[in-house]
Amino acid sequence: MEEFTKLIHKYLRHDKKFPHVWCPGCGIGIMLGALIRAIDRIGYEKDEVVLVSGIGCSGRLPVYVDFNTLHTTHGRALTFATGIKLAKPGLKVIVVMGDGDAVAIGGNHFIHAARRNIDLTAIILNNSVYGMTGGQYSPTTPFGMRSTTTMYTNIEHAFKISELAVTAGAAFVGRGTVYHAKLLDGLMEKAFLKQGFSVVEVIAHCHTQYGKLNRLGGPVEMLQWQRDHAVTVESAARMKPEEMEDKFLIGVLADRDLPVYTEQYERIRQRAKAGQGKDA
């Protein structure tokens, strides 16, 4: 507990007017805790960390934390982060997004950031709904579920964010839940240390909107659902496909070494300066 208090004093902004905007019982605080613990363990200086967000519940996260913080436009966080990282590669740039932010309005930016393999970490809080605007369906709302804009049930099919990131070329992809807090700590740390584009998808609950509309209970029941439906990559390897039908994987889904954009661009600079022809 003492350790925890120390982290709060070190990383939360003293001059920011708390309380925060999130609902009681929200999992976003667990995600923020994991993020801070991972940063503390690695030992980044606060001055070298840039925390970038888009719009939505997750978008409000950077304001509370004592880093260089940037709250951008909806879906565009990765584009701003790209500019920061390329202009000042020494900075550790972490992007926090929600599911609507990252794969609806920002979906194109997401796949291209992954494809470029820019050294950024994208943390995506996936709660299957647009929470801040009042519970509309998102690209990760499962088929057949209700939201305030699918009161007759959702007839669209959900994106699998982590699988999308793997296919788009991210160097590291991990998925956790806010229930499996220890695992999340580890995934964040691995993602931050990875050279290249790293993604951590955080499965979370929105009991206020999504849970209420679909009668899934409160935060406790929704956390229990995460416990009962998440299977680690290691356990899944020992399970039959039919046992996995209503489950989802957590853990490290991809970890590969690919040419990193900033390093490659530095080579371009050296070639350009050496007068090596454009056609050389």
Place this chain on the structure above:
Amino acid sequence: MKKRNVNEVLLQGNEAVAEGALRAGCRFFAGYPITPATEIAEIMSVKLPRLDGTFIQMEDEIASLGAVIGASLTGTKSMTATSGPGFSLMQENLGFACIAEVPCVLVNVMRGGPSTGLPTYPAQGDVMQARWGTHGDHPMIALCASTVRECFDLTIKAFNLSERFRNPVILLLDEVVAHMREKVTLPEEGLVEIFDRVKPKVPPEWYIPYEDTPAGVPPMASFGEGYRYHVTGLTHDVRGFPTSRPDEIGPFIARLFRKISQRFPEIQMGEVDQVDGADITVIAYGSVARSAKRAVRDARERGIKAGFVKLTTIWPFMKSVVEPVLKTSKVVLVPEMNMGQISREVKRVNQGYTRVVTLNKVDGTIITPEEILDRIIEVA
């Protein structure tokens, strides 16, 4: 024997923009290919890495301006270049740059519109969009070049104004100016005035990132230099944190306007020629200003007392220049390659002083001196 000036070069408007940007200290360019602005990106992609700068081709124009703003927050002078369809996409993040007060330069090479319109033909249809394209009340600075030399000069000016006022600056070029080649004599290195944003001098714990100052432009810290502050597109208090307090919102928006309005003379540039007691004064900008200048000369040869005003600064609108002209000219003619955009501003300022007539052309061709002369003879 006269020594050949090494700074004398044959340049295209878009090339002059790139040269001007590099001279101004631009070290980051993010863009998306679009006719008729693509040459700027191509040149920057070759030249920036030689100068330890960075070029990136983003997935669209929204992303391009996002990356430009991100780079600028690290203290790097940054720009993008586009045309109408891309300019429309950039409006979202243009507003962000206004509210978060992030310097950046956006070149919009104007082609015919709306929509895909006329990709390879000139127009001046984005003048009002440059002012009001992004939502909400915001100040805006927009310049418009008539010549290749001006493409160079105004790009530098755009960076200087952007750094000085912490506001995005839009440089408008008619397609014909961007693609025209002219001999220009570039100024010697070191003879060009370059302005860099003011950084905080106080220690980080004293830094108030959006503090009101007499100039209305707070010093700007770069990310990674020890001043850990919050930048947001939400309306914010002086510390940069979101606010919904009327006593903080009002003064903030007022400051955004004040920082520009109290410095109009430093921003507004143009040319005023023989407007006193003129039978007719022609007010023009961009490529049309060149035709207008010629037409005015021809009109004078025919005995018509013709005045000429060129607007180099489009926004903020040069009321202080236009109003006296309206008071002293019998007729004011505003020729432009749109259905009447700057003429609306002239009419707004007019208040019944005189008669304001227009010459509008939107067929993808330039307005010629003859066409303007004919109109002068018709209405003078």
